[in-house]
Amino acid sequence: METSTAHPESMDPxxxxxxxxxxxxxxxxxxxxxxxxxxSGKSTVARLLVEALGPDTAVLVPMDGFHLANSLLKxxxxxxxxxxPDTFDDGGYAALLARLHGQSAEEPQIYAPDFRRxxxxxxxxxxxxxxxxxxxxxxxNYLLLQEGHxxxxxxxxxxVWYLDIDDAVRRERLIRRHAEFGRxxxxxxxxxxxxxxxxxxxxxxxxHRADHRIRLDARPA
Numbered sequence: 001m002e003t004s005t006a007h008p009e010s011m012d013p014x015x016x017x018x019x020x021x022x023x024x025x026x027x028x029x030x031x032x033x034x035x036x037x038x039x040s041g042k043s044t045v046a047r048l049l050v051e052a053l054g055p056d057t058a059v060l061v062p063m064d065g066f067h068l069a070n071s072l073l074k075x076x077x078x079x080x081x082x083x084x085p086d087t088f089d090d091g092g093y094a095a096l097l098a099r100l101h102g103q104s105a106e107e108p109q110i111y112a113p114d115f116r117r118x119x120x121x122x123x124x125x126x127x128x129x130x131x132x133x134x135x136x137x138x139x140x141n142y143l144l145l146q147e148g149h150x151x152x153x154x155x156x157x158x159x160v161w162y163l164d165i166d167d168a169v170r171r172e173r174l175i176r177r178h179a180e181f182g183r184x185x186x187x188x189x190x191x192x193x194x195x196x197x198x199x200x201x202x203x204x205x206x207x208h209r210a211d212h213r214i215r216l217d218a219r220p221a
Contacts (some may be wrong), residue, residue: 037141113127
């Protein structure tokens with residue numbers, strides 16, 4: 001679906017929460033995707049929505065849970081590009097969304113993987129998803145890509161929101177994040193302006209495929 005306009009919608013967090021709440025009120029399982037370039041605030045916004053709606057209404061299942069293991073990335077020669085599209089198990093992600101989309105009382109609980117940034121590794125079966133929770137929120141870089149298994153994953157999402165943000169703010173946020181998780185200042189800047197920036201250009205080129213492009217009036221940090 002390609003329904004967004006060229007210009008982002010200016011919204012505040014309360015408006016996003018209400019929009020997500022309306023989606024959850026449909027009476028059947030809905031999946032909301034949140035995407036944007038690295039550092040755009042995807043995980044922060046997703047957590048904000050889940051916390052506001054509560055555990056009986058929404059649950060977070062991040063795309064980052066499908067990072068390939070560091071040992072495998074090393075074997076494949078992709079470790080220095082970790083975060084690029086081919087460093088994820090896109091087929092596994094699409095398959096999980098299919099299970100979540102069709103989850104019923106016959107499958108009362110599904111376990112999803114999570115990504116632990118302090119370990120830089122995914123942890124399997126870390127996130128329980130109950131069939132009674134109407135809204136699954138998933139966030140990640142590549143929800144709008146048109147290659148591999150990403151298009152299948154997209155068909156399973158009822159809406160995808162693209163978060164727009166000033167590039168300078170986004171890059172500084174990334175540098176700070178990399179430094180917080182163990183990289184030296186020089187390493188943090190090199191990664192943010194190298195691998196992350198290449199991925200950002202790819203992600204931004206697909207922004208028009210989102211249902212809504214959103215620029216937050218009061219962005220979560």
